[in-house]
Amino acid sequence: MNLKDLEYFQRLVRDKSFTKVAQAFHVSQPTVTYAIKRLEKELGADLIIRDQSHRSVVITKAGQILSKHISNMLKELSVAIREIDRLKEETLEFGLPPIIGNYYFPKLSTFLFKNDLMEHVNLIDGGSKDLYALLKRGKIDMALLGSTEPIRDPELYSELLVKKQFTIVVSPEHPLAQRKSVAFSELEHESFVLLNEHYVHPIAFDKFSQQAHFEPKIIYQSSNLNILKGMIKEQVGIGFLVELAINADDHLVSIPIEDRPQPDFLISLVQRENVLQTTYRNQISQIIREFSDVEKTAQTPE
Known part of the structure; x- marks a missing residue:
C-alpha cells in the first residue's frame, strides 16, 4: 500500500474535492483518481461515492474507517521521524515545568554536568498540562510532570518519583x-x-x-x-x-492545609512508551531516579 496514496485519500476526506487535493500536492487530478482506485482495489471496498459530475464526494463507511486509521498512522510516522532526527543529533527534548524546574534543576544539573550529559539535553519549559500534550504528540521525549493523580496513559510510561503537599x-x-x-x-x-x-x-x-x-x-x-x-x-x-x-x-x-483527605502534588518521570531506549535516555532517567531517592531520604525523619 502506497503511503502517498493514503495521504491523497486523507486529504480527499478533508477537502471533498479531487481538484483541491491535486492542487495541494502539485499533481494532476488523474494522479489522485488513480491513487484512490488503487486503494479501493487493494482493500476490495468502495471508499468514496462520486456523483456524475465529480463535483461532490461522499466518504463511505469503509472510507471513514480507513481515514481514522490513516490519521493514527500518519501521526505515528511523524513522531517516528522526529525521534529519529533527535537520535541523529544525540539530543533529548526534556520537558520541565517552572515550579519543578526551579526546585529540582539547579541540583539535577550538577548530576548532568558531572556525567557529561548536559550538552545532550534540550530543556523545554511549560506547564505540566502543556508538556503532557507535547509528549503525546512526540514533540518531546521525556518530562518531569506534576499531577494530582497517577498518570496512566497507554502511549506513555510514567514513574512516580515524589509526593508534595x-x-x-x-x-x-x-x-x-x-x-x-x-x-x-x-x-x-x-x-x-x-x-x-x-x-x-x-x-x-x-x-x-x-x-x-x-x-x-x-x-x-x-x-x-x-x-x-x-x-x-x-x-x-x-x-x-x-x-x-x-x-x-x-x-x-x-x-x-488541615483538610483530610487532600490531593497530593505528584511528580512523575514520564516518557513515551515504545521508543528506542538510547544510552543518553537511560543515563538521564537513572540520574533523575537517583536524585529523587536522595530527595526522599533527606525528607524522611530519623
Missing part, C-alpha cells in the same frame, strides 16, 4: 501568617490569585473547594509564578501553591 501562601503581614495550619473552609472570604489552566493547581484547588462546600473568590489567574508571588506579597490576594514553589528568598509564608 499543596499549601496556602500569604504575605508575612497577612493575619493568617502566624497560623501553623489552616482549614480550607476558613478561607471562604479570602480573595485568591492562582496559577491558570496550564498547570495542575486548579484541579487540586477545585477538589479542596468541593470538600469545603463553597465557591472561593478568584480575582486573578496567570501562568507567571513570579507575578503571583508579587501580588501575594502586596496582599492583593492569597495564593494556593505546592510547597516546593516557595523558597526563603520569596519572603512569603506557606501554611499547611
Whole structure:
C-alpha cells in the first residue's frame, strides 16, 4: 500500500474535492483518481461515492474507517521521524515545568554536568498540562510532570518519583501568617490569585473547594509564578501553591492545609512508551531516579 496514496485519500476526506487535493500536492487530478482506485482495489471496498459530475464526494463507511486509521498512522510516522532526527543529533527534548524546574534543576544539573550529559539535553519549559500534550504528540521525549493523580496513559510510561503537599501562601503581614495550619473552609472570604489552566493547581484547588462546600473568590489567574508571588506579597490576594514553589528568598509564608483527605502534588518521570531506549535516555532517567531517592531520604525523619 502506497503511503502517498493514503495521504491523497486523507486529504480527499478533508477537502471533498479531487481538484483541491491535486492542487495541494502539485499533481494532476488523474494522479489522485488513480491513487484512490488503487486503494479501493487493494482493500476490495468502495471508499468514496462520486456523483456524475465529480463535483461532490461522499466518504463511505469503509472510507471513514480507513481515514481514522490513516490519521493514527500518519501521526505515528511523524513522531517516528522526529525521534529519529533527535537520535541523529544525540539530543533529548526534556520537558520541565517552572515550579519543578526551579526546585529540582539547579541540583539535577550538577548530576548532568558531572556525567557529561548536559550538552545532550534540550530543556523545554511549560506547564505540566502543556508538556503532557507535547509528549503525546512526540514533540518531546521525556518530562518531569506534576499531577494530582497517577498518570496512566497507554502511549506513555510514567514513574512516580515524589509526593508534595499543596499549601496556602500569604504575605508575612497577612493575619493568617502566624497560623501553623489552616482549614480550607476558613478561607471562604479570602480573595485568591492562582496559577491558570496550564498547570495542575486548579484541579487540586477545585477538589479542596468541593470538600469545603463553597465557591472561593478568584480575582486573578496567570501562568507567571513570579507575578503571583508579587501580588501575594502586596496582599492583593492569597495564593494556593505546592510547597516546593516557595523558597526563603520569596519572603512569603506557606501554611499547611488541615483538610483530610487532600490531593497530593505528584511528580512523575514520564516518557513515551515504545521508543528506542538510547544510552543518553537511560543515563538521564537513572540520574533523575537517583536524585529523587536522595530527595526522599533527606525528607524522611530519623
